[in-house]
Amino acid sequence: MQVEIINTGSELMLGFVVNTHQQWLCRQLSDLGFNIERQVAVHDEALAIQQAVREAIQRAELVITTGGLGPTSDDITRDLIAQLFDKPLREDPKIVADIEQFFAQRSRQMPASTRVQAMVPEGGVVLWNNHGTAPGLALPTPRGWLVMLPGPPRELRPMFRDQLVPKLAQWFSTPVPFVCKSLKTTGLGESFLEERIAPTLSGLVAQGLGVGYCARVGEVDVRFTARGDDSAQLVAEAVGVARELLGSHIFSETESDLASVVVGLLTRQNHTVAIAESCTGGYLANRITNVPGASAVFQAGLVTYSNAAKIEFLGVQPSTLEQHGAVSEATASEMALGAQRRTGSTYALALTGIAGPSGGTSEKPVGTVFIGFATPEGVVVHRFLNEYDRETFKFYTSQQALDILRRSILKVAGISLS
Amino acid sequence: MQVEIINTGSELMLGFVVNTHQQWLCRQLSDLGFNIERQVAVHDEALAIQQAVREAIQRAELVITTGGLGPTSDDITRDLIAQLFDKPLREDPKIVADIEQFFAQRSRQMPASTRVQAMVPEGGVVLWNNHGTAPGLALPTPRGWLVMLPGPPRELRPMFRDQLVPKLAQWFSTPVPFVCKSLKTTGLGESFLEERIAPTLSGLVAQGLGVGYCARVGEVDVRFTARGDDSAQLVAEAVGVARELLGSHIFSETESDLASVVVGLLTRQNHTVAIAESCTGGYLANRITNVPGASAVFQAGLVTYSNAAKIEFLGVQPSTLEQHGAVSEATASEMALGAQRRTGSTYALALTGIAGPSGGTSEKPVGTVFIGFATPEGVVVHRFLNEYDRETFKFYTSQQALDILRRSILKVAGISLS
Known part of the structure; x- marks a missing residue:
């Protein structure tokens, strides 16, 4: 099963902000056993967004878009995807009430432009936003589902965890077991680290273990991955080898800073x-x-x-x-x-x-x-x-x-x- | 002219690291007048990398890949792209000497695995790495150029600035004038900010001004863009309107923190x-x-x-x-x-x-x-x-x-x- 992520936003393409959504969503989805095959970022432009969505829904069972659901004029994802799917948009009175309440609770006036966020494409599933005014939306595709999440991280993250994760469990059968473990090390360069562990790990690699290295200034992560019924055993053995050969260079086995x-x-x-x-x-x-x-x-x-x-x-x-x-x-x-x-x-x-x-x-x-x-x-x-x-x-x-x-x-x- | 960026790295797809290359490269290229149409991230996997490169070189005049040039076994970009372009790899003695010198200067032993970084595809242009051991590479494509840059930011960034930028000026004619200006504001929400300035800006928008908003916790950026001969004038007028209507809510016109x-x-x-x-x-x-x-x-x-x-x-x-x-x-x-x-x-x-x-x-x-x-x-x-x-x-x-x-x-x- 394939997952693809599409991040929309001209601020990304102009390099004004770092795309934290990719990292966060990939981490969450990997831990749930999903394999993210591809991530794409495009401008807030009709052609670019529609082309990226059209390609992705042909390849992937789950496609997640981020951004473009807000109240300002450059927030166009909802409209463009409704158009692409040929689904008319209708105002959902429950969402309007939700937005009104959001502003009332904060004793703030409701800007008229926020009302556009209550528009839902026909057949769309609403993901409620408990931390902002733009709800998420999901639409069925020929291969699975397309999910639109709002751009602000503090709205996207709880929506993903509290509302999308239960829906993913309904929509998709349990994926193939996947185990991924990352060890954080310090004090050894990437090449030396590989030289020290790779020969001993070769037998496990032949059995399907994946080994990856990610070097940053002051630390190198060693990552073991495996898929299938033996994955937990394979990764556990690799971790044992690393512990033995790297000792206290490993400072964390739980991705802790x-x-x-x-x-x-x-x-x-x-x-x-x-x-x-x-x-x-x-x-x-x-x-x-x-x-x-x-x-x-x-x-x-x-x-x-x-x-x-x-x-x-x-x-x-x-x-x-x-x-x-x-x-x-x-x-x-x-x-x-x-x-x-x-x-x-x-x-x-x-x-x-x-x-x-x-x-x-x-x-x-x-x-x-x-x-x-x-x-x-x-x-x-x-x-x-x-x-x-x-x-x-x-x-x-x-x-x-x-x-x-x-x-x-x-x-x-x-x-x-x- | 189109530019596309391909970031390779399973650590990206598994969500272990944030993709800072996208932001940095997009910022640099935008400032040089290039329009980045699309950014894609894929796993360190042969099929995924080759498919992403094949698609991108058909669409874009300039394609930049990042990562996968290092010395460890998951660094496969160089080999895969040479294969895709059907160019044999040959060891470049000058690069070998460079790598040897890198380790000698630091009084460190040279790991045998680093020698793979001296392999250059036939017809490839070498971008020297003054901050690490993996040189960058460039290959001509039917529409323009494909450039491979190393993953570590402190190698990629000076290589881009010192070596790639002069080459881009040789390879491509001056792009259409493009002006982009971002104002940083604090103290006003995104909707209220747009309500305050959008009506007055509508005339400039009709003349081709692009307006974007990027809301983060505690600040909202307002971004004006324009392309063509009048772009500087159009953006300057928009900045004047924003100054008048937003006053001291604008804390920076130079992207300063x-x-x-x-x-x-x-x-x-x-x-x-x-x-x-x-x-x-x-x-x-x-x-x-x-x-x-x-x-x-x-x-x-x-x-x-x-x-x-x-x-x-x-x-x-x-x-x-x-x-x-x-x-x-x-x-x-x-x-x-x-x-x-x-x-x-x-x-x-x-x-x-x-x-x-x-x-x-x-x-x-x-x-x-x-x-x-x-x-x-x-x-x-x-x-x-x-x-x-x-x-x-x-x-x-x-x-x-x-x-x-x-x-x-x-x-x-x-x-x-x-």
Whole structure:
């Protein structure tokens, strides 16, 4: 069974926004066992939308479109698809009432243009929108169903989960068993990682295991997939091989971000961490506080951008800053110890470096970073050279700091490292 | 002239990564005057890739593929396209030398698998990779060119800019003039925004102006496009209408993020800001420090998650926390004043609220936020209800805080607000 996704929106084709729908829908549908064969994005233009839909419904049992159901004049998907299917549009009084209620609840006036969202093509199934005014719509096709979802993610996502998923179960028989597992690793490049595991996995690959690699800055995902009755067994064996050969380079088997993993470890050990950031400017504190429940292990983050702030909030000695500079082993060490002392936390991480694009010297070029790590036993400082653009630099540096903390906790807990 | 983009990668179809290539390439190509008609993503599978390429080269003068040029076994794009075009692959000794040098410079051993990246289809043009080991390749097609770019963004982007752009100028004559301008607004919903400007714009639309809206949480982009000799004039007139009718709801005419706009305003006024964050956990400090040059206006960010940290670093009174709670007008006020006093900054913003998913009460439900704003004249506290998931909550709340600061600076500078 084939699934295709069509994302409509000139803002996509002009590159003004990132298409987050593709990733999200593919993830959800894959987990339900559906195979997404193709995703297409086109302009908000009649010909382009109709051609993409016409092609997709000939190939795929399930076609999902996103966007173009809103109230403004460039929202044309509903009309174009009704036209393509030769189905007249009729106003649905229940949807009109729904939209009126949406505005009444928010004590806001209802713009006249929103009424167009109550139009439903003949034979269409309505997917109610509990987070906005544009309902989704589904129409039968010769091979299966075409589903139109609204563009805003906070409307599309609950609609998909709460309303479309139960309908998919009615419309389509259970797909062939499909198992997909992704392991997140850090500290090994993509080629080295494959060299380490591929020879041992070759027997499983011959039995139908799929192996994929996805390299990003600071981490590589290893992905195992299999289809059919033996799929769970095949993937489990591959995971066993990877665990054996990659050891603690694997930081997550559940697609968790490294920050979630670290918050989880701290929570289990009943330990806390404080963060002192200069070059990463709050990025690491933000990653940690993105994790629900972080408040139990995270006391405070001090984003001390200026020297004055390093002195005022972390007790760094003015003489240290004068003699060694803000980007130095000595400053990183004092920042970490200051954050630990003033918050009373078990651990503290301090990050000071030159994010660029300017500010480098021959001795300390752009990308130079010192990460100070204070534990109950003392403080150590690591030096790195992270030559990336500003935002990648922040991610990569925060990743290194989190991994220093992760490996330290594992070591204290007596878990062997590789 | 038509352009199509084909993104290959099972990690895309399984929803493990977001397709940032589409957005980036579409943005670059649009700015060069190219019209991207269609973007397609498919699995790393022979049939899917070859079918997508076969269709695209029949329709489009320029086809760009991304991904599948790396060293691992799922990198199959180069081979498949050579096969489709019936061109034998030959090893290019200059590329081999390049790859060897890449590893030598980094004092790393060269994995044998990377050598496959030196294979070039007969008649292929090589695009050198200065940031990795996989070169890009270009092949002539009956209608124009097919270009293969590597998957990692930090390899693809400089290769596109430094090597492909000059080639595009050689290969294709100057496209029809195309002007595209996007205005970023905040504080007005999409429908209301259209109601306010559409009637006045209708004359320009009749002359060929395109108008698009893109609504995100906390901001709506209004986009004007035109093609042809009068395009610059048409778009300029539309921008004039929008300025007149939307006033200070427009915060950027250059696609700048609100944080960049605020850093720019502070820099021009020679003013500084400090941030005290609880519920946003460093998100706002991180947005501000993403702006190059932020260090001139940003002293410090205090991520005071715990009550103890609010007392220690901001001087919040324990009695205030006891009587009113951490999420209260009184605490927000003391946090802002404390951050301002201890950093000596002109302004301070303090954010305290309940991000959720848990922690709400009937009096202060999840989503409740107090934003304290300290100026040289005193302090004001705004209360909001931001009912979003955790990460959207952080963005939306930081957006409100930045807009409070922006409007205050505009007012002080004597710029009228609407």
